[in-house]
Amino acid sequence: MPELPEVETIARGLHARVRGKRIAKVHIAWQRTVDARSLPLSELVGKQITGVGRIGKYVAIQLSGGFTLAVHLRMTGQLLVGSLERRYDSSGTGDRKHERARITFADASVLAFFDARKFGRMRLLHGDVVAQLGVGRDPLDPQLTADDLKEMLAGRRTPTKVWLLDQHRLSGIGNIYASEALFYAGIRPRRAAGKLTAIERSALLKSLRRVLRRAIRFGGSSLNDYVDSEGKQGGFQKQFAVYGRLGLPCLQCRGPVRRIVLAQRSTFYCSTCQR
DNA sequence: ATCAGCACCTGTTGGC
DNA sequence: TGCCAACAGGTGCTGA
Incomplete structure (x- = not known):
């Protein structure tokens, strides 16, 4: 959850x-x-x-x-x-x-x-x-740099989206925010993690931080079960750019949002805005 | 050393 | 209404 x-x-x-x-x-x-x-x-x-x-x-x-x-x-x-x-x-x-x-x-x-x-x-x-x-680095840790990302990603052939879900490297990103961050970074979920360019790596780090911080400001995302310690739902689910928006227009280009399955998890992206 | 696939559980939703 | 399959914010283990 x-x-x-x-x-x-x-x-x-x-x-x-x-x-x-x-x-x-x-x-x-x-x-x-x-x-x-x-x-x-x-x-x-x-x-x-x-x-x-x-x-x-x-x-x-x-x-x-x-x-x-x-x-x-x-x-x-x-x-x-x-x-x-x-x-x-x-x-x-x-x-x-x-x-x-x-x-x-x-x-x-x-x-x-x-x-x-x-x-x-x-x-x-x-x-x-x-x-x-055994948790990895925190994406919101100000000490974490794009150079650190470079080191962590080196040689990884796994899709970037799948890499983001592995808590031993970066920790805290799950299925929703992985899709969201990749959209804002303009990176296709299937791109091999180790083949991202320097520009893409820094865009990814920036997008991760941006989407995570915005979601915190909204009190998180509630799909079914999530509530905070007072039993209140979050509000960020209304802000999703791609997650759960299969077939709906991309917020940038109006093209349809697509869904694929990676590592048995639903993955959403825009085939025009993400390369 | 990686990585895909299944196991762990229950509840909800949608099709027939 | 009932039944069945598919799906759900995650991770740990197994075996190729």
Whole structure:
């Protein structure tokens, strides 16, 4: 479900709402929600939340004592804050049936993890979280340069769109924003990643940053399940240039948006504007 | 070392 | 209404 802008929106919302809270109780309704490599979640009891951030597509809940609870929402995960009486919904989200884990705080408020498809995972870590999670560079990291991209792309024969989905190099880009960024960069999804020119690489980096930042400003994109920590939908789905717009006119040339499948994922592009 | 394909799950939608 | 296939913001493993 969520890509970088959605995870960023969720993390910011959670930061404002749960920072400083002390954990009183942890309940796991679906055991496989806890990653096999996780420290036992019973360790959470008594810890205080010092902040919430984002690492790639992980929501990183920082805890006292140098621990981090990393939550990956995968396709349909939701993290919602509420109370035991008034559940998590400002908009009817948080179906009890899909509650997989629940953290109760000392003040009786609740942070609950919902996930219809059961793909989402939580993992408690200590120490160098980025290394343990194996996530790549963040596209919004100002330190990241077009030269870094050149190095990462060198020799890759895989389609650029497929390369963008690999979280070990750049992390945070998913199926929607890969198509969107390639449109703005004027690059066809199938172009071999290692064959991009210097101009194309810098256009790609610029387009990625532009589309990710705009999406964050809109609170992310909601197709079906995505909501932020208050249960609110994002608004960026109305701004898509190509994603989900099969047959509709390209915003630049009016030609029809096309759909192909790459690595079993729908991919949208304009055959005139993207070369 | 890469890379394509399937596995993991459930819910929704559209065709017949 | 029912049934079935296709599809969905993701990633990890397998085997060529």
